[in-house]
Amino acid sequence: MVKPTVQTLNADTRRKILSAARSEFVAKGLAGSRTAAISELASVNKALINYYFGTKEQLYIAALSEVINELIAALHSEVLSLPDDAPLDEMLSHFVGVYLRVIDERQDFFRLFVREVADGFPVLGNEAEKIIPGMGVVFGKLIAKVNDEARAGNIRSVDPVHLCMNVMGMSFATFLGRAPIGIMMNSIGLTELFDKEFMDRRRDVIVETVLAWLSYKAPAKTKGRRK
Numbered sequence: 001m002v003k004p005t006v007q008t009l010n011a012d013t014r015r016k017i018l019s020a021a022r023s024e025f026v027a028k029g030l031a032g033s034r035t036a037a038i039s040e041l042a043s044v045n046k047a048l049i050n051y052y053f054g055t056k057e058q059l060y061i062a063a064l065s066e067v068i069n070e071l072i073a074a075l076h077s078e079v080l081s082l083p084d085d086a087p088l089d090e091m092l093s094h095f096v097g098v099y100l101r102v103i104d105e106r107q108d109f110f111r112l113f114v115r116e117v118a119d120g121f122p123v124l125g126n127e128a129e130k131i132i133p134g135m136g137v138v139f140g141k142l143i144a145k146v147n148d149e150a151r152a153g154n155i156r157s158v159d160p161v162h163l164c165m166n167v168m169g170m171s172f173a174t175f176l177g178r179a180p181i182g183i184m185m186n187s188i189g190l191t192e193l194f195d196k197e198f199m200d201r202r203r204d205v206i207v208e209t210v211l212a213w214l215s216y217k218a219p220a221k222t223k224g225r226r227k
Contacts (some may be wrong), residue, residue, distance in 0.1 A: 014052055015044040016047040021063045022108040029115070030123060061127050064116060071102045072134040079138050088145055088155075088214075092167070092207045095142060099171040100199050110175050139164050146214065154213040165190050166213065170206045174199075 020042035024033045035056055039046040053059040078094045103110050121128040143160045150157040178194055185191060 009041070013042075013044055013048060017044060017052060017059070018048055018066055019108075022106075022112055025060055025063060026108050026111045033060075035059070040168050041099070046187050050161050057123060060123055062123060063111065064112060065100070065131060067106050068113070068131050069134075070106075071098070072131070072138070074098045074102055075135065075138040080141060082141075084141075084145070084195060086145075088149055088212060089207060090211055091142060091145055093203060095138070096167065096171055096206045097203045099168070100174060100203055103171070103175055104199055107175070110172075112178070114172070142167075149214075156217065158214060163210075166210055170209065174206075 017038065021032045021033075023041060024038045033056065035049050036046055038059070039049055044206065049059060053062055075095065075098050078098050082091055082094060116122070116124055124131075139160075143163060146155065146158065146160075146163060149155045182194070196210075
């Protein structure tokens with residue numbers, strides 16, 4: 001039987017602490033969380049939290065940063081690896097698919113991240129400025145593809161800020177709306193299982209919606225008041 005190495009044990013301990021920390025931070029926020037509760041939840045000695053992460057604020061940053069970096073790594077792997085001449089719908093499908101999959105697997109992170117984003121990164125601060133640009137590289141590839149298609153006359157030209165907001169907004173809304181929409185559907189006798197099949201359909205709907213927006217030709221505006 002192969003014994004685990006010190007590196008493996010250290011990685012496992014660190015992973016347990018981060019998982020427990022996200023659960024505690026989601027439930028009580030940064031101010032209300034206690035490292036003692038996190039150590040108990042992770043089944044580790046409190047001293048190990050100080051050893052691996054230092055302060056509670058540094059643990060909070062690490063708990064968020066780990067999943068953001070995981071998301072960026074997945075985006076780099078699945079989107080940046082696509083050839084530049086890949087179809088726009090394929091590029092969008094990979095992009096949205098990665099977002100939905102990573103966030104769906106880490107619901108604790110999503111709730112924590114939404115709170116941090118809404119408050120303007122009060123704790124992540126400078127760390128966000130180091131991490132978020134990694135996502136910009138992926139968006140840059142998507143923006144370049146959209147610009148190429150617009151120059152070719154296949155779609156209309158759009159503001160890249162709106163492109164990023166639409167893709168990210170609809171992806172995030174999938175999780176923000178899950179609880180209220182589930183309740184609403186139940187109230188009218190409908191049910192929806194938020195399983196893998198649903199997430200695959202949701203990915204396709206987001207891609208189709210973005211493509212429809214890019215293809216939409218607005219009617220020419222006329223002067224005067226509409227009758």
